[in-house]
Amino acid sequence: MYRSLMKDLTSWKTRPNRKPLILQGARQVGKTWLALELGRTEFSQVAHVVFLDNEPMKAVFEGSLNPTRLLAAIAAETSTRAGDSDVLIVLDEVQECPRALTALKLFCEQRPDTPIIAAGSLLGVALHNGVSFPVGKVEHLDVYPMTFYEYLRATDTTLADLLDASDLTLVDAYSERFTDALRSYYYVGGMPEAVAAYAETGDYAETRKTQNRLLYDYEHDFSKHATPILAERIREVWKSAPSQLARENKKFVYTAVRPGARARNFEEAISWLVDAGLLCRVNRVSKPGLPLDGYRDLNAFKLYFLDVGLLGAASGLDLKTIVSGSALFEEFKGALTEQFVCQQFVATGELVPCYWSAENSTGEVDFLYDYGGRVVPVEVKAETNLKGKSLSSFAKKYGIDRSLRLSLAGFRDQGWVVNVPLYATNLLPGVFEAISAD
Template sequence: MELYRNIIEELKTWKRNPGRKPLILKGARQTGKTWILEYFGRTEFKYTVKFNFDKDHSIHEIFEMTKEPSRIISQLSLLTDYPILPNETLLIFDEIQECNSALNSLKYFYEDSPEYVVVAAGSLLGVALTKGESFPVGKVDFLDLYPLTFKEFLKTANEKLYNYLEELSEISALPQFITDRLSELYQQYLVIGGMPAVINSFLENKGMEKVKKEQQAILNAYILDFSKHAENKDIPRIIHIWNSISSQLAKENRKFVYKMVKPGARARDYEDALLWLESAGLIYRVFCTTKPFLPLKAYDDLSAFKVYLSDVGLLRELSGLPPEAIFLGNETYTEFKGAVAENYVLQSLAPQYDILPRYWTSLGKAEVDFIIQSDSDIIPVEVKAQTRLGGKSLSVYDATYHPVCKLRYSLNNLKQDGTLINIPLYLADWTRKIISFIS
C-alpha cells in the first residue's frame, strides 16, 4: 500500500518556482526522506540519479577536488547509467551530512548552475547544520519532513473518511457513526504513530508484534546514532535524557527536571545534549512563555520547558506502554494517558504552524498546555485525553488575556461555545481550517 505524503505537493511547488534553490529535506531517521525524493523523481522528472554519501565514500573525493558544478556533474555522470540533464534529471544527494564539501557545493549549484535540480537529505542533517560551517545562509531552500500525521494516515487507511473531513465547512457536530470510526482510527494511530515502516506493517496486517519490532528497530537505530555521531562527552548525557523522557511526561507537571535525568545534573552540562536531540528531529522542546504576546518566541523562559517525542508511537514503545492499554483501556493507564494525548496534539500542530507552540503558567494557579501563534492571534490550547472535561486553566487565561478564541482538544464532538472551540482529537490536523470557520 502506497502511503500518502502531503510534502509531495510542496515539492511540486518548489520545482515550479523559477527562483528555486537547491533543496535540503530535513527530518529524523526513518521518516521516509529517501523514498519521498525517489517517488518525486519518478513522477515529476524524466530521470532520477541518487548518490549516497554514507554508502559510497569514493564520491566524497569528487566534491573535495572541485567546487565547480560543471566538473562535479561531469564526474558524477561517469558513475550512473542515466544522464544528468538540466531541468530533466532530479539529482539526489542522500546522507549529505557525511560530506561537508558536498553540502558546501550547494552554494555553487545555486550561484553558477541553477538549471540543475538538486535535492539533498540526511538522517542527521539537522545536527550537521548546527555546526555552522557547511554552507552560507540563503543559498538553499528547506523543507521539513515529519512522521506521517493522523491526516496522512487516514487518507491512506480510509480515503472516504478523509475526503469527508476535507469537505468540512462549519463548526458543527459530526454524525456518531463517523465519530465512532474516527475514534477507533485515532486509537490505532496512538499505538503505531507515524513512522512509515511501522504504518506499512500495520496496514498490511502483519500483526502488533511486527509493529512493535519495527518501532524497537527505529529506537535502537537512534541509540546507535547517539554513539556514532554525537560528541563523546555528550553521548552518556543524550542517553540519560532520552531514557528520562517517559518519566518526565508521567508527572502531573510535565516541566523538564534535570534531577530526573541524573541526580545532581545541572542545566549547563546537558544543554548540548538537548540541542543534539532537538537538531536530530527526535524531540520537541516546548518552552514556557512569560507573556503570551507577539512574537511568541520573544517571551520564552529558557529555564522552563517540556520535552516531547517527535512521534507518539515511539513514545508509547519507549515507555513500554502495551498497545492493549490504549485499545482496551486500563485502570492504571490514567495519568500517562494525558501525556500521550499532549504528545499527539503537539505532533499535529508542529507542521501546521511556523512557530512551535509554547505553554503558559500563572504562579501555580493555572497551566495552559499549549499556546499557539496563529497569524497575528495568540490562542490558548487545552488537551483532554477523554470526554471528561474540567479544570480552570483556560478560564484563568481568558480572564487575563481575552483571546479571540480558545481551543480544547478532547474526544467530545466538534462544537463552538462562545469563544471556546472543542476540537475532537482526531481533527487536530484540521486545526487551522477549523479556526478559519470562527465567525
C-alpha cells in the same frame, strides 16, 4: 503512500527561481522516499547518490566543487543524464559529506537550471560542527512523521475523505470510527515504516518490532556522532524523556535525569537531541503577547518525542491498551494525548507550540500558538470530560476572546472556546477562519 509535502515539492519543481532544496528531519521520517517519489512522478530520470559508505563520491566532493565537474561524476555514478533539466539529482545521506552541502551554493549560482535535492538526517547537529552552509542559496523543507490525516490516507481513506470536507458536524457522526482510528494511531504512530507495516499486515506486534529497531538505531547514532561523554548524557536525557512526560507537571527537571544534575551538564545533550529532530522543545511563556517568541522563558520547558508511537514503544506501552477502550488516552496522565497534539502542531510547519504556567499557582495552559495575528490558547483533554478552570481563568485574565479545546467530545462552539475533536486537528491552524466561513 500519501504525504502532504508532495504538494510543496511539486511547487518547488515548477518555480522559475528555484534553488537547490534541502530536506531535513530525523532518520526514517520519509525524506528519501519523498525525493525519489518526486523524481518518479515529475522527472524522466533520478540521479540518486547515497553518500553513506560511498568513499569514491565523497572523494569527488573533496576536490573542486565546479558544478560541471560534479555533474560529470554524478552522471557516471548513476548512469543518468545528470545536468539535464528533466533529471532530478538526489544527494542522499548528505550529512556524511559536508562538502556536498557547500557545493549547493555553486549549483545555485552557476547551474540554477539543475534540479537538485539534498536529503539528510542530523543536519542540525552537523551545522553546529563547522560545516560551511550555503546561506541564502538553498531552500528548506522540514520532514516530520506522518500526521494522523496522512495515517488515515494509508489505512482508512473513507475517514480521510470526511476530514477533507472540513464539516465538523459530519465528522461527529462518525466519532466512534475516528476514535478507534485515533487509538490505533497512538500505538502505531507516524513513522512511515511503522505505518506501512501496520497498513500491510494489520499486526501491531510487527509494528512494535519496527519501532524498537528505530529506537535502537537512534541510540546507535548517539555514539557514532558524539563524543563518549556527550553520547552518554544524550542517552540519559533520551531515556528520561518518557518518564518526565508521565509526571503530572511535565516540565523538564534535570534532577530526574540524574540525581544532582545541573543544567550546564545536560544543555548540550538536549540541544543535540532537538537539533537531530528526535525531541521537540516546548518553552514556557510568561504571557500571551505577540509575538510569543518574545515572551519565552528559556529556563522552563517540556521535551516531547518526535512521534507518539515511538513514545509508546520507549515507555513499554502494552498492546492490551489498544483494546481497553479509552484507557489508552489516559496513559501517562494524558501524556500520549499531549504528545499527539504537539506532533500535529509541529507537522503543520506553521505552528510553534509553547505553554503557559502561573508563577505561584497550579494554573497551566497546555499549549499556545500565534497565528493570523492572534494568540490561541489550547487546552488538551484526553477524553470527553471538559471540566477545568485553567483555560477560562487564563482567557479572562488576558482578555482572550477565542480559545481552543481539543478532546474526544464533539465539535462545540461556545463562543469563548471552541471544542474541536482530537481527530480533526488537520483543521489547524486556521480553525477559527474555517468556522467563520461556515
